[in-house]
Amino acid sequence: MNPGSVQAVGLDFGTTNSAIAIVGENREPRLARFKSHLAPFDDAETFRSILFFESTEETGGSEAALSVGNEAIRRYLAAGGNGRLIQSLKSFLADRSFHATEIMGESYSLGDLIAPILIELRNRAEAQFGELPPRIVVGRPVHFSDAQTRADDDLARARLDIAVRRAGWTDVVFEFEPVAAAYDYASRIIRDELVLIADFGGGTSDFSLLRLRPPGAGDVSGSRFEILGNDGVAIAGDAFDGRMIHHVVAPALGRGSKYRSPYGTVLPAPTWPYVKLERWHHLSMLNTRATLFKLRELERESLAPAMIAALIDVIENDLGYFVFREIEKTKLALSESESGLFVFEDRLTQIRREVARRDFEGWIAHQLAKIAGCVDRLMREVSVAPDQVDSVFLTGGSSFVPAVRAIFASRFGAGKIRMGNEFTSVARGLALRAMEV
Ligand SMILES: Nc1ncnc2c1ncn2[C@@H]1O[C@H](COP(=O)(O)OP(=O)(O)OP(=O)(O)O)[C@@H](O)[C@H]1O
Ligand SMILES: [Mg+2]
Structure with missing residues (x-):
């Protein structure tokens, strides 16, 4: 060019x-x-x-x-x-x-x-x-x-x-971003459509409702894109990963274990390291001298010191990438089949677990409900009934999660769902x- x-x-x-x-x-x-x-x-x-x-x-x-x-x-x-x-x-x-x-x-x-x-x-x-x-x-x-x-x-x-x-x-x-995805989707329509765009990424899920006109129509009279409303929620792929970390990885790294306090009482291990562990971008920020000092103190008093040592190992040696890579593999497998194997084996940590899709869907149920609530809120705000919507365009990597697709199939009907260009529709648009x- x-x-x-x-x-x-x-x-x-x-x-x-x-x-x-x-x-x-x-x-x-x-x-x-x-x-x-x-x-x-x-x-x-x-x-x-x-x-x-x-x-x-x-x-x-x-x-x-x-x-x-x-x-x-x-x-x-x-x-x-x-x-x-x-x-x-x-x-x-x-x-x-x-x-x-x-x-x-x-x-x-x-x-x-x-x-x-x-x-x-x-x-x-x-x-x-x-x-x-x-x-x-x-x-x-x-x-x-x-x-x-x-x-x-x-x-x-x-x-x-x-x-x-x-x-x-x-x-x-x-x-x-969902308006951009609408520009990509609009290049393939052949008649006027009322479209709900839903973009599920790593960090956020975003929705726009638009009236679209097919290519060429805008040249005749005005814009081909009429935005009726937008909404979004900061729950998407990273949050799903976090839930899987919570249930599959954190227990092996001492979540739910106990330690002996300076007063001799036995207390549950603090939750803050595990809250950070669930969000990788926070996990890498745990790798500071002050945090590692606190965790070593916890290890000394812990009733499960090997687990806390494994947690320190993950933080100190920056193993978050490997943990999340394996979690993502399992999540991707669960988009295809009813169960997926999670394996993370390292010097101090050995986890091998078959995860059932049903369990995963239970772990993310609260997140799914919030996503669904956001869709319902948008529909209420624009006063549009689901049967008025002609099509629902699902895009973004997390739109492959069957339970995410189910939110739309149950509200709008499976026949209205369109997919495509999951990773590039926003940039194209x-x-x-x-x-x-
Ligand atoms: N087959 C799949 N099943 C489930 N999740 C998937 C699949 N493929 C990708 N993902 C998830 O999709 C997310 C990435 O999607 P995408 O590239 O659309 O996000 P992004 O644009 O980077 O994020 P955002 O739009 O929130 O800023 C990751 O969380 C990834 O694990
Ligand atoms: Mg995106």
Whole structure:
């Protein structure tokens, strides 16, 4: 493609996966491609939103070497625990208590951590498509993870804006992620539709109800996209992982065990390490001297010291990646079949357990109810009855969870459910949206 022929760019900075799409002269969205961890050549349309700080002390350096995406995972695996792997950064954007984190003696703001991921996305897109215009449309959830108020959402958007500008864009426009997914979905409809879009990612589940018109119709009279309402909730794939950690992993690492207090009474182990364990982006933040000191104290007084030692091992040696990788494997297996095997075997921890889909669905029942409640709230707010909805477009990686799909099948009917472009619909739609702004 000739430099300068890129007309519009859309950026989906996801909690788990990011993607960047452009629209060229033919008005079709195209995605930048990245090296996948499965193949040495560029064949993936998404990029893991992950970064790794590697200590260079052993090789004579004094600074932490930074890598992003699949390269970060590769370097992490090669470094044998010597470094810090950070993911789900998007979930910190609305967190007012997050000012900076210390990594190998240096302080990093959220912008410092997110910008390298966005810079890599930009570089890959430019290598493939040529120079990019200064304007970009960036996706955002309806409500960011942990945002309690409108002001928290505004803070999160402003922080993301800073990171996008640091990656070289000067004209930044935000769009709700499910609205973006609607732009992708709309390119395949052939008649007017009232559509509920539901995007289930790693950090958030987002919904938009729109009246859509098929391609070509907008050229005749007005926009093809009429937004009736949006809503969202910070419960998605990471929360499902957390529930599985709670039931499958945490008990082996001392959740529910007892310790002897300084007054001689036997007390239950504190819950805070396990609350953090359930959310990997918090787990990597536990790896501080002060926290490890507290946990060693607990180990000394514990009635199950081997379990607490195993917990310390997971935190200190940054094994969260392996734990969550195995949890995700089990979760993916449960989307396909009625049961999935979880295996995590390490020096101090051996867990091997067959997980039944029915059990998993019980563990996430509360989360599913909140997601369903959010859908019902949106429908009430816009005063639309389920039978008025023509189709329901489910997208995002967590839309593969059968119990998530069941929420919509029971309300709208299985025949109305449409799926597709689960990992790229938002980026494609953002690029299409960018043609309009
Ligand atoms: N087959 C599957 N079954 C269940 N979950 C899956 C499957 N495939 C992917 N996921 C989950 O989907 C999530 C990632 O989806 P996606 O890439 O759409 O999220 P994201 O865009 O990064 O997050 P967000 O939109 O919340 O910022 C992860 O939690 C992943 O474990
Ligand atoms: Mg997403």
